[in-house]
Amino acid sequence: MNRGLLIVLSGPSGVGKGTVCTQLRQKQSELIYSVSATTRTPRQGEIEGINYFFKSREQFQDMIARDALLEYAEYVGNYYGTPRDFVERMLDSGKDVILEIEVQGALKVKEKFAEGVFIFLLPPSLDVLKQRITGRGTENSDVIDHRMSVAVDEMNLIRYYDYAVVNDEIEAACHRIQSIITAEHCRKERFMAGFDAFKATTEKA
Amino acid sequence: MNRGLLIVLSGPSGVGKGTVCTQLRQKQSELIYSVSATTRTPRQGEIEGINYFFKSREQFQDMIARDALLEYAEYVGNYYGTPRDFVERMLDSGKDVILEIEVQGALKVKEKFAEGVFIFLLPPSLDVLKQRITGRGTENSDVIDHRMSVAVDEMNLIRYYDYAVVNDEIEAACHRIQSIITAEHCRKERFMAGFDAFKATTEKA
Missing domain, CATH: 3.40.50.300 (P-loop containing nucleotide triphosphate hydrolases)
Structure with missing residues (x-):
């Protein structure tokens, strides 16, 4: 495939x-829509893995350290980024x-x-x-x-x-x-x- | 354009x-379909400039000498080729x-x-x-x-x-x-x- x-x-x-x-x-x-990771608090109705991957600040900084993000930025005190793992898994499955x-x-x-x-x-x-x-x-x-x-x-x-x-x-x-x-x-x-x-x-x- | x-x-x-x-x-x-030049005799119903540009052997060899063909080949005694001028005119007009x-x-x-x-x-x-x-x-x-x-x-x-x-x-x-x-x-x-x-x-x- x-x-x-x-x-x-x-x-x-x-x-x-x-x-x-x-x-x-x-x-x-x-x-497939690339789902971002963020440290901001989930809003009403937002679903983990659909709207965002919700992470603690420590988890996010660990992802940065492990080079697990294709990019990231800090915006109004919260991190936002693109987890590489999710993208790679989808591409590997042909999507x-x-x-x-x-x-x-x-x-x-x-x-x-x-x-x-x-x-x-x-x-x-x-x-x-x-x-x-x-x-x-x-x-x-x-x-x-x-x-x-x-x-x-x-x-x-x-x-x-x-x-x-x-x-x-x-x-x-x-x-x-x-x-x-x-x-x-x-x-x-x-x-x-x-x-x-x-x-x-x-x-x- | x-x-x-x-x-x-x-x-x-x-x-x-x-x-x-x-x-x-x-x-x-x-x-636009690229029209070929050929030295073969037109068949019934074939129209100059639509099916082929019909050329004499001398005309065709002159086109070769002037580098007026994008490619050409000889097949069963007749020349066939792609006139550069026709292609260039169409591209220039945005087609x-x-x-x-x-x-x-x-x-x-x-x-x-x-x-x-x-x-x-x-x-x-x-x-x-x-x-x-x-x-x-x-x-x-x-x-x-x-x-x-x-x-x-x-x-x-x-x-x-x-x-x-x-x-x-x-x-x-x-x-x-x-x-x-x-x-x-x-x-x-x-x-x-x-x-x-x-x-x-x-x-x-």
Whole structure:
């Protein structure tokens, strides 16, 4: 059986990563969502192993020490990270895993898991991104300008990714990502790994 | 406008290149079929520029001398080849071009047009390929054994291709090839070519 693929979906804040990822999982139910570990307290209704792997601070620091995380970050006093073990088990069982993550986190994953498929989600234009950020309401123009400047800096990191997918329309973006997954499964390198077994089918002929 | 892609579809004799290519063009009418040049006499109903570009032997040899062919071969006394100019014009106008060609011809194209997308079509197993070759009738077992041995040699050339697509079922094979075309259009390198123009959209924001 062929090993699964780790699909890393990233892009600037406001581009619609979460919406695209949710839609993709609905359309492609066999796609496994990478479950994060966190030290924050579970909220009402959150289930261990589905929403998060809930860890104590000591457990999390032990995972860091054992290099058991593909990436991690501290945010408002809590750790969040991607357990390597969960991803590896799913890939070994032939399942594709999708990891939705912000731009810096994706680059950390790339350091530890270069064989992943790194997809950068883009807005159709920077105008549209600004509208989406502004459309969330509440923020004043300084905050919006700051976010836009961060987004432009992040977009320069696209050079480290494999694919650029424009999120002009959710259905179209999902279709492009599904095509990328199918195409990556057809890459010659993946076929070559099982080529000797394939050629042996002539013996039976 | 983005430049089109040259999709080179190849694979051993009997694998079903022609059937898959015909089906693909029906499903994706905007895909342009690369028209070959030949010195053979037009058959009833064949149209210049649609089925072939019909050339005199002198004209064809002049094209060879001018390096105007992506590949060519002589077969039963006639020349056959792929005019570069037709392909380039289509790509420049943003259209994707598909070239269906045998394995050796595809490798010649790669020498002159490395930026093409090279897809190798495979049978589900060598058993199935043997059945398909045998199923054509008429051939004796020496001919079949020879064809199988050529097919296995050709399959070793898959290492020079980008993708391996198994033709287990025509619809599935077409879906994989369509996915490859969509994914290749999303490659980061293609996006980067227009990245400065994209970033300039912030000026208008």
